[in-house]
Amino acid sequence: MAGVEVRFEDVWKSYEAVIALRGVTLTAPGGRITVLLGQSGCGKTTLLKIAAGLLEPDRGRVYFNGVDYTRVPAERRDVGMVFQDLALFPHMSVFENVAFGLRVRGVRGLELERRVREVLDLVGLDRSFYNRRVTELSGGQQQRVALARALVIEPKVLLLDEPLAHLDYKVKQRLLEEVRRIQRSLRITTIYVTHDQLEAMAVGDVIAVMRDGYVVQVGTPREVYENPRDLYVASFFGDANILDSRFAGLNSDGLVALRFEDVILNPNGDVDVVYEGVVEDIIFQGAFVSLEVNVINRSLKLLVPRREFARQGVSLGSRVRVGWKLSEVRGFNSGTT
Amino acid sequence: MSSKQLLRVYTYVIALLLYIPIAFMVVSSFNSSPYIGVWEGFTTYWYQLLLRDSEAHIALVNSLTIAIVSSTLSVSTALLAALQVRGRRLTAVDALVYPPIVMPEVAEAVALFLAFTYLGVEKGWLTVMLGHTAFNLAFAYVTLTVSRVRFEELEDAARTLGAGRLQTFKDIILPLAMPGIVAALAITFLLSFTNFIKTLFTTGPGFYTLPILIWNRARRPGISEFASQNALNALATLVTLTALSIAVAYTAYMLRKAGR
Amino acid sequence: MVQRSLVIAVAPLVVALLLLFYAPNIALVYYSFYDRVRGVFTIDFYLDVITNTVYLNVILYSLSIAVTTVLATLALTLPVAAYIALYSRGFERILLLVIFTTPFWIDFLLRAWALKSLLYMVGVREGFLALMVGMVYDYIPFTLLPVYASLARMPPHIVDVARTLGAGSLDIWTRIIIPYAVPGVLVGSALVLLMSFTELVIPSLLGGVRGFTVGPLIYTLILAGDDWGRGAALAIVITVLSVLSIVLAYRRFKGWLL
Numbered sequence: 123m124a125g126v127e128v129r130f131e132d133v134w135k136s137y138e139a140v141i142a143l144r145g146v147t148l149t150a151p152g153g154r155i156t157v158l159l160g161q162s163g164c165g166k167t168t169l170l171k172i173a174a175g176l177l178e179p180d181r182g183r184v185y186f187n188g189v190d191y192t193r194v195p196a197e198r199r200d201v202g203m204v205f206q207d208l209a210l211f212p213h214m215s216v217f218e219n220v221a222f223g224l225r226v227r228g229v230r231g232l233e234l235e236r237r238v239r240e241v242l243d244l245v246g247l248d249r250s251f252y253n254r255r256v257t258e259l260s261g262g263q264q265q266r267v268a269l270a271r272a273l274v275i276e277p278k279v280l281l282l283d284e285p286l287a288h289l290d291y292k293v294k295q296r297l298l299e300e301v302r303r304i305q306r307s308l309r310i311t312t313i314y315v316t317h318d319q320l321e322a323m324a325v326g327d328v329i330a331v332m333r334d335g336y337v338v339q340v341g342t343p344r345e346v347y348e349n350p351r352d353l354y355v356a357s358f359f360g361d362a363n364i365l366d367s368r369f370a371g372l373n374s375d376g377l378v379a380l381r382f383e384d385v386i387l388n389p390n391g392d393v394d395v396v397y398e399g400v401v402e403d404i405i406f407q408g409a410f411v412s413l414e415v416n417v418i419n420r421s422l423k424l425l426v427p428r429r430e431f432a433r434q435g436v437s438l439g440s441r442v443r444v445g446w447k448l449s450e451v452r453g454f455n456s457g458t459t
Numbered sequence: 460m461s462s463k464q465l466l467r468v469y470t471y472v473i474a475l476l477l478y479i480p481i482a483f484m485v486v487s488s489f490n491s492s493p494y495i496g497v498w499e500g501f502t503t504y505w506y507q508l509l510l511r512d513s514e515a516h517i518a519l520v521n522s523l524t525i526a527i528v529s530s531t532l533s534v535s536t537a538l539l540a541a542l543q544v545r546g547r548r549l550t551a552v553d554a555l556v557y558p559p560i561v562m563p564e565v566a567e568a569v570a571l572f573l574a575f576t577y578l579g580v581e582k583g584w585l586t587v588m589l590g591h592t593a594f595n596l597a598f599a600y601v602t603l604t605v606s607r608v609r610f611e612e613l614e615d616a617a618r619t620l621g622a623g624r625l626q627t628f629k630d631i632i633l634p635l636a637m638p639g640i641v642a643a644l645a646i647t648f649l650l651s652f653t654n655f656i657k658t659l660f661t662t663g664p665g666f667y668t669l670p671i672l673i674w675n676r677a678r679r680p681g682i683s684e685f686a687s688q689n690a691l692n693a694l695a696t697l698v699t700l701t702a703l704s705i706a707v708a709y710t711a712y713m714l715r716k717a718g719r
Numbered sequence: 720m721v722q723r724s725l726v727i728a729v730a731p732l733v734v735a736l737l738l739l740f741y742a743p744n745i746a747l748v749y750y751s752f753y754d755r756v757r758g759v760f761t762i763d764f765y766l767d768v769i770t771n772t773v774y775l776n777v778i779l780y781s782l783s784i785a786v787t788t789v790l791a792t793l794a795l796t797l798p799v800a801a802y803i804a805l806y807s808r809g810f811e812r813i814l815l816l817v818i819f820t821t822p823f824w825i826d827f828l829l830r831a832w833a834l835k836s837l838l839y840m841v842g843v844r845e846g847f848l849a850l851m852v853g854m855v856y857d858y859i860p861f862t863l864l865p866v867y868a869s870l871a872r873m874p875p876h877i878v879d880v881a882r883t884l885g886a887g888s889l890d891i892w893t894r895i896i897i898p899y900a901v902p903g904v905l906v907g908s909a910l911v912l913l914m915s916f917t918e919l920v921i922p923s924l925l926g927g928v929r930g931f932t933v934g935p936l937i938y939t940l941i942l943a944g945d946d947w948g949r950g951a952a953l954a955i956v957i958t959v960l961s962v963l964s965i966v967l968a969y970r971r972f973k974g975w976l977l
Contacts, residue, residue, distance in 0.1 A: 174619050176615050203619040209615065212635065213634045222630070227621055275620060281619075463802075466798050466806065469798050474799075477819070477860075480856070481833050495839050495840050496840035536735055539729075539731060540729045542728065543724065544729060552729060552733070555733060563961050565917045566747070566958045567740070569951060571739075571743045573743065573747055573947060574745075574746035577749075589739055593736070593740045596732060596735055596739070596740075655827070655920060656920070659942070670828050673828060674828060688836065691832070692836065695829050695833065699825050710817055714813065
């Protein structure tokens with residue numbers, strides 16, 4: 123059953139005085155990972171809970187494969203959800219946490235054990251964990267239990283609410299890969315909520331950038347990165363210099379975005395705009411070096427591959443040239459902020 | 460001696476002082492001399508006396524029934540509310556719950572006395588029990604909300620896994636609320652079992668609980684052998700031991716919960 | 720839907736509190752203004768309570784006993800709280816907490832009675848000394864635990880850090896431990912002040928003729944004297960005083976934080 127398509131149609135939701143969703147229409151394609159990306163308060167968790175059936179929208183509809191699920195309660199939706207604080211049952215062992223959804227469905231005995239074991243294998247927790255209390259586990263291990271608990275019921279849709287928010291960088295990287303691996307092997311439709319653009323790029327097949335209760339842009343990570351719809355998306359999804367249009371070389375007013383890596387250090391030809399400036403800051407980031415160059419009292423950031431940086435021999439206070447192609451400058455229609 | 464050792468010795472001295480009067484009371488209750496401070500040998504006479512003390516038996520039954528009914532009533536009522544109240548709405552209920560805890564007990568007791576008198580209710584078992592319940596409700600609610608786990612997400616999690624309301628309550632909420640429920644039951648039972656002031660003001664002629672009996676006898680020691688110093692020590696020892704055993708059982712339960 | 724289930728769940732608690740606590744307090748207010756003999760409403764009872772020197776003296780006497788109790792319990796328990804919070808570890812800490820919380824479970828009446836026999840044996844008869852010993856003895860746990868709770872919130876190793884910065888023992892006590900104890904000291908003080916001010920059992924059992932404080936006074940007025948008006952007015956006055964002391968302590972406490 124590869125891929126239940128989830129479709130939100132004109133979904134509105136408000137809490138007392140606050141409007142959390144203002145008419146969201148979005149399709150999460152079957153068998154893919156759709157990331158809801160945005161800052162806290164943008165409505166992404168509300169949308170996820172509406173998908174889960176934990177909240178009912180004030181207006182609008184939710185369809186699973188074209189069937190209206192708007193009024194179906196959470197316990198009859200067959201969705202697996204991983205909560206932001208995981209919400210593991212603290213009074214149960216690892217095994218019992220995972221078994222809960224199966225017991226509720228009347229699965230017993232060997233069948234129960236087999237299915238719990240399979241899913242715990244899938245998330246990489248061996249037998250030695252089965253009887254441990256969930257409160258004794260590390261953050262990454264708890265994460266795996268939460269994922270296993272959501273997957274064991276073979277849900278139609280997997281919903282992940284900032285599942286990796288509290289983890290260390292390395293653990294996060296590993297779990298991101300595993301989420302992808304597991305999702306690919308099960309081909310399960312997944313909606314993944316995060317505020318972290320790197321996480322979004324790493325797992326998303328489709329990214330929906332949200333802001334103030336609206337979905338502002340939907341696309342593959344590459345589409346959104348290369349063609350951000352507005353300045354907000356440009357600076358939130360990836361890093362960009364926000365410049366005034368004339369400085370950037372365009373013959374119009376307004377603001378434009380220029381990705382850090384699209385600014386070229388000491389270009390030789392092949393660019394449309396060139397300025398001179400002074401290097402004000404150098405931050406070594408491993409594979410890349412980030413430079414801050416002062417050009418006519420503007421601070422311009424650029425990202426240079428480590429080898430290229432070494433070859434140029436630039437240091438703090440060096441006078442350098444910076445330039446870019448006009449085709450890399452992202453201009454937007456007026457009214458964007 | 461370092462300041463740490465000094466503090467340590469001091470701490471244990473204070474701890475000892477706290478228990479000396481109780482220990483003295485227990486020892487005295489086994490003294491065959493009726494005079495305080497004169498040891499004439501070990502006896503269980505005063506306890507045998509208690510077996511014949513029909514007033515004490517009546518008082519015990521009254522204290523127990525009132526404590527059991529009042530604690531059960533107040534904890535179940537408070538639990539019902541505590542499990543549902545969350546977020547912003549908490550403040551409204553809290554505002555109602557705290558005054559009974561803050562108000563001086565004597566004043567609250569006077570209020571109950573006047574209200575029952577105004578209504579013309581005959582004072583006795585029912586008025587005492589209701590008087591205890593007023594206070595226990597507040598304590599039960601506070602105990603239950605203080606130890607409350609964040610249930611909302613767990614409830615949501617159980618629902619997405621397919622559990623209905625009843626099953627979620629049985630498998631998730633109740634087990635997690637249990638330490639709070641036990642705490643609330645223990646606290647309200649003991650508050651009621653040992654309550655004196657409110658009982659004094661809400662009881663009527665001829666109705667008494669253990670604390671009232673002890674009070675009456677303590678104020679007029681020696682009017683009968685039942686009210687002699689050491690007979691009273693024996694009675695007080697039994698009441699204290701009851702309270703202490705509940706306290707110990709409760710503490711052990713909590714430590715085991717915390718230790719797991 | 721959710722809203723309705725909330726109302727249904729909360730209703731029994733609210734109704735019970737209204738009937739068993741708030742309605743009786745209306746009766747209290749009613750009788751504090753109602754003269755049963757003359758059948759009229761009056762503020763005479765209040766005027767009497769706050770101007771009649773007999774009542775005023777009892778109130779002031781009770782207040783002075785309460786303040787003394789607060790200061791004495793604080794002085795006695797601050798070092799204990801500091802030891803438990805700063806130095807005790809693991810099993811010892813649990814043991815000490817159990818030792819100091821267990822008296823909570825034994826009623827004042829029983830503890831006062833137990834103390835009375837002991838004091839009698841060592842030759843201390845009913846009177847002011849016995850009264851004060853009884854007060855301090857009964858209220859030690861009530862100051863100890865809040866103070867301990869505040870001290871336990873001290874960041875670990877802060878004393879070591881202070882030492883590496885050159886602080887001596889005196890500095891550590893005055894600049895670190897005591898400031899950290901302040902919230903607990905205030906909570907404990909307010910609690911003990913409120914309870915000991917209106918205490919009935921200890922003055923009656925241990926105070927003898929020096930035990931005529933507001934608690935016994937109210938008892939006498941209401942249960943022995945049938946003077947409901949003055950009794951009710953006095954109950955309201957002490958409630959207001961107690962609540963004021965808590966509010967003031969709270970204000971002060973906030974002031975210290977800012």
